[in-house]
Amino acid sequence: MSGAESWTRHSSTPKLDRIMVSPEGVPLNVTVAPAGARAGALALDILIILGLIIGVSLFGFLLLWGFEAASGVEDVFADSGPLNFIAVLWIISVFLFRNAYFLYFELGDRAATWGKRAVGIRVAARDGGRLTAEAVIARNIVRDVELFLPLVFLTSGEAEGSMTDFTAWAGFLWVAMFLLFPLFNKDRLRGGDLIAGTWVINNVKRKLADVVAPSAPAQDDQSAKRVYEFSDDDLSVYGEYELQTLEKVLRTGTEESLITVTNSICSKIDWQPGMGDERAFLEAYYTALRARLEGGLRFGKRRKDKFSKDI
Amino acid sequence: MATVVEQDDAIATAALKSDRFRLEREADWIRLEQIVTQMEKGKSRKLDDEDVLALPTLYRTLLSSLSIARENSLDAGLIDYLEGLALRSYFLVYGTQTSFGRWLREFFGGGWSRAVQSIKLEIWISLFVMIAGTAIGYVLVAGDSDWFYALVPGNFTDVRVPGASQEALRGTLFDTEDQDGLGVFAAFLFSNNAQVSILAFALGFAFAIPSILLLIHNMALLGAMVWVFAQRGLTVDFVGWLSIHGTTELFAILLSGAAGIHVGRAIAFPGNRSHLAAASAAGKRAALVMAGVIIMLICAGLLEGFARQLINNTAARYAVGGTMLAFWLSYFFLFGRNQKRPLS
Numbered sequence: 001m002s003g004a005e006s007w008t009r010h011s012s013t014p015k016l017d018r019i020m021v022s023p024e025g026v027p028l029n030v031t032v033a034p035a036g037a038r039a040g041a042l043a044l045d046i047l048i049i050l051g052l053i054i055g056v057s058l059f060g061f062l063l064l065w066g067f068e069a070a071s072g073v074e075d076v077f078a079d080s081g082p083l084n085f086i087a088v089l090w091i092i093s094v095f096l097f098r099n100a101y102f103l104y105f106e107l108g109d110r111a112a113t114w115g116k117r118a119v120g121i122r123v124a125a126r127d128g129g130r131l132t133a134e135a136v137i138a139r140n141i142v143r144d145v146e147l148f149l150p151l152v153f154l155t156s157g158e159a160e161g162s163m164t165d166f167t168a169w170a171g172f173l174w175v176a177m178f179l180l181f182p183l184f185n186k187d188r189l190r191g192g193d194l195i196a197g198t199w200v201i202n203n204v205k206r207k208l209a210d211v212v213a214p215s216a217p218a219q220d221d222q223s224a225k226r227v228y229e230f231s232d233d234d235l236s237v238y239g240e241y242e243l244q245t246l247e248k249v250l251r252t253g254t255e256e257s258l259i260t261v262t263n264s265i266c267s268k269i270d271w272q273p274g275m276g277d278e279r280a281f282l283e284a285y286y287t288a289l290r291a292r293l294e295g296g297l298r299f300g301k302r303r304k305d306k307f308s309k310d311i
Numbered sequence: 312m313a314t315v316v317e318q319d320d321a322i323a324t325a326a327l328k329s330d331r332f333r334l335e336r337e338a339d340w341i342r343l344e345q346i347v348t349q350m351e352k353g354k355s356r357k358l359d360d361e362d363v364l365a366l367p368t369l370y371r372t373l374l375s376s377l378s379i380a381r382e383n384s385l386d387a388g389l390i391d392y393l394e395g396l397a398l399r400s401y402f403l404v405y406g407t408q409t410s411f412g413r414w415l416r417e418f419f420g421g422g423w424s425r426a427v428q429s430i431k432l433e434i435w436i437s438l439f440v441m442i443a444g445t446a447i448g449y450v451l452v453a454g455d456s457d458w459f460y461a462l463v464p465g466n467f468t469d470v471r472v473p474g475a476s477q478e479a480l481r482g483t484l485f486d487t488e489d490q491d492g493l494g495v496f497a498a499f500l501f502s503n504n505a506q507v508s509i510l511a512f513a514l515g516f517a518f519a520i521p522s523i524l525l526l527i528h529n530m531a532l533l534g535a536m537v538w539v540f541a542q543r544g545l546t547v548d549f550v551g552w553l554s555i556h557g558t559t560e561l562f563a564i565l566l567s568g569a570a571g572i573h574v575g576r577a578i579a580f581p582g583n584r585s586h587l588a589a590a591s592a593a594g595k596r597a598a599l600v601m602a603g604v605i606i607m608l609i610c611a612g613l614l615e616g617f618a619r620q621l622i623n624n625t626a627a628r629y630a631v632g633g634t635m636l637a638f639w640l641s642y643f644f645l646f647g648r649n650q651k652r653p654l655s
Contacts, residue, residue, distance in 0.1 A: 007381040009394060023405065026374045028398050095505065109350055109406055122402070126591070130405045133414045135591070138598035144506070145513035191516055195574055196598070197591025204395035208337065208344070209388040211330050244387040251388060287326045290385050294329055297383055 011202075016188070018201075020128045028128075031202045032188050033121040038200060042147075044115030049097050056093045060086045102140040107133060112203075120203045126187075127197065139192035146178035146191055212247050213283035228284040234269045235292045241305035243293060246286050250279075258282060329384035336376055340396060343369040347400050370400045418602065426599035427643040433569035433576065437526065441565060444527035448534025462528075462535045477543040484545065484552045485623055504560060505608045508567035512574075512601050519575025526568045551625035554632030555618055560611035562639055563604045570597035570604070607639070 009029045011017055016032040063086055105113040111131055112122040123139070125131045182188045187199055238246075249261050258278040265285060266273040274281065293303060296311035303311050346362050346369070349355065355363070377393040384390065427434070451458040456473035507529070514521035533553075540549035577593030578586060614631070622628055 007390075009391070022374065022397075022401050024371065024374055026378055026397070028401065029394055030398065099509075109353065109355065109403060111402065111406065124402065126587075132595065134595040134598045137602055138591075138594040141509055141598060141601055142513045142516060144509045145516070191513075194587065195516060195590050195594030197587070197595065204398055206392045206395040208340065208392045211333070212386060212388070213326070240385055243385055247387055290329075291327055293385055294327065294383060297385070 015186075018187070020124070022128055030124075033119075033200045033202050035182050035188055037119045037121050037202075038182060038188065038190075041113065041115035041119045041121060044118055045101070045113050048114055049101055052097050052101075053094055056090060056097075060090055099140070099144070102143065103136060106136045106140070111136075116200070121200050122203055123198050124201050125197060126193075126199045131198065135196040135198050137196075139196035139198050142190075142192035142195055146181075209251060212250055213287045228281060228288075230269075230285065230288045232292075234271075235289050236310045237268050237306060238289060239303040239305040239308050240293060243286070243289055246282065246289075250282060250286060329380070329386060332379070332384065333386070333389055336372075339369055339372055340376070340393070343373055343400055344396055347396070347403055350403050351399070366400070367404055370397075370404045373397055373400060418599070421646065423599060423603045424643050424646050426596050427566065427603070429596055430569050430573045430600060433572040434565065436572055437565050437569040440523050440526045440568065441530045441561070444530030445534040445537070447527065448531030448536075449538045450534075451531070452535040452538040459535050459539065462531050473539055473542070475539065475543075477545065480540055480543050480545055481548070484548050504563070504611065505605055508564050508604050508608060509601070511564065511567045512571040512597065512604075515571025515573065515575040515597070516578070517575070518579045519572040522568050522571035522575065526564070529564070548625050551628040551632070552619065554636075555622065555628040556611045556615035556632075558632045558636035559607055559614060559639065562636070563607035563611060566600050566607070567604045570600040573597050573600075610635075 007027075007029075008017070008019065011031045013031065013034060016034060018030050018032055019027045020030045021027050064083065102113055105116075106123050110117060110122060111124065116122060123131060123136070125135060178191055182190045187193075189199060193199055246261065249257055253261070255278075262273050262278040262281055265271075265282075293311070296303065301311040303309070342362075343366070346358060346366055349358055373393065374397055377390075377397050380386075380390050380393055448462055452462070452473070459473050507525075511522050511525050514525060537546065537549065540546055574590065574593045574597050577589040581589030584592070614635070618631060619628070622631065
């Protein structure tokens with residue numbers, strides 16, 4: 001879809017902005033998670049998995065130690081019964097951590113591992129449909145080739161000293177090829193995303209802010225509290241972009257910025273800025289301008305900014 | 312009631328039509344936001360039934376509010392809020408809705424069989440490749456027994472080498488190794504085989520060629536072994552020793568290779584669809600097969616670790632191996648055939 005639609009939003013990384021059409025046919029603005037966030041989430045997840053493995057190993061030793069203390073066996077490592085049991089437990093839990101950790105969390109409501117949650121990203125189906133269990137399985141099975149296998153290959157080969165320069169470099173290239181894969185496509189897909197039809201996007205969480213100009217009286221209000229009146233000429237100098245800049249100032253601006261904006265608007269429309277009543281003035285101007293622009297909107301006329309044609 | 316009156320006042324006195332639009336609807340939005348926040352925190356069980364039932368309706372109302380606001384309101388803060396909330400509730404309404412239990416039931420009750428049936432062509436290719444690999448291994452070693460050492464990694468070549476005596480070889484087939492270690496052995500075998508088959512699948516990503524090479528290499532190893540035992544007239548015993556878990560394990564490896572080839576083929580020859588669409592459709596189908604492969608390998612690990620060491624005569628080994636093969640074949644190709652695919 002073209003980016004020219006009036007409702008497309010732009011985030012701080014416009015290159016990663018995408019449109020996802022919901023099954024109801026309403027296009028939603030999403031932002032693909034940048035590579036840095038992905039890498040950070042992955043690093044966190046690996047640390048967590050390592051922590052879990054170390055935890056299970058320690059727990060195994062504790063069990064052994066407890067068994068030794070309880071049964072009075074001198075050297076528990078000579079007796080293969082409990083050792084075997086714990087070895088089985090260890091092998092299975094390491095396998096599960098390695099493979100099921102990602103599956104379990106990405107199948108949850110938030111479709112994100114702890115690492116992904118921490119950096120505020122999540123997995124979603126690329127076509128806007130439902131994220132299926134199969135897709136999550138597919139994207140995570142491929143992770144094994146992309147990440148764990150080369151890591152195991154590199155570390156084990158180095159530990160044994162059996163690796164020639166060539167195999168070391170081949171292994172390195174392998175890791176680099178898959179690890180850097182997301183950088184070579186615009187949607188930051190890794191191999192698993194490609195096969196599963198998923199992508200990773202940013203979470204959004206915004207509070208509902210108050211009405212921008214609560215104190216401004218309606219345009220058709222004839223009572224005495226109406227202080228400012230703007231003619232059509234006064235309102236025809238700005239477009240939507242300026243309106244929304246003014247909205248930002250009214251929502252978050254300091255007193256000083258209110259004064260600055262008041263002065264620049266007044267010089268534009270040839271008014272004499274009064275002192276001490278900037279907020280009331282700006283709210284009144286904002287409301288009047290918005291009423292005018294939204295009135296045009298209802299007839300299908302938009303004015304993007306002050307350089308565009310007046311409605 | 313005081314708040315309602317105030318609310319009405321606010322709506323009545325709002326200066327702008329778009330603000331009135333917002334004030335009339337914001338109670339619904341805030342309710343939806345609260346439900347969504349609860350669900351995101353994993354507390355969906357604590358929600359009232361009423362709220363859960365209201366979620367889809369509130370979501371669709373919100374989408375329509377968003378569409379209206381985009382065309383009628385110039386309040387950027389409001390539209391941003393609606394965009395964010397729409398996305399969050401979209402993910403909950405269209406999230407991974409199956410619970411793990413329900414997915415599992417669907418999976419065993421025909422989903423797995425159908426996935427296997429849908430990659431039939433690749434299963435034939437994979438079977439052909441595996442038989443060819445075994446034959447290559449056998450022929451190579453038969454021609455020059457030095458090939459054996461090139462094909463078989465060091466840790467297998469204890470006594471099972473070309474020229475070993477019949478007694479030594481028979482020992483490897485029927486000696487009950489230390490039975491204490493069986494559990495560990497089974498767990499280790501499972502973990503190892505599972506990683507190999509995951510590799511066979513995942514390599515399919517690179518146009519299936521590495522998957523095929525991996526299958527050939529692993530089967531050549533088997534062919535070489537068969538030759539060693541055949542030299543001493545132990546073929547039947549060796550195959551029996553192998554078949555007790557091998558029918559399950561080799562079948563699992565066959566399926567994972569087929570799944571890899573399926574993905575590779577979809578990427579290389581996507582047909583009418585785009586490469587990405589073809590890859591993701593094939594990948595999802597193959598992922599189901601792979602989830603099943605892991606389960607088969609758990610069975611194979613148990614059979615290999617326990618049954619093979621405990622059942623000590625060739626006929627019983629053939630019986631167990633044959634039963635397993637018959638079970639898998641009938642489960643995959645007879646079961647779940649006539650069921651319709653659920654709409655997804």
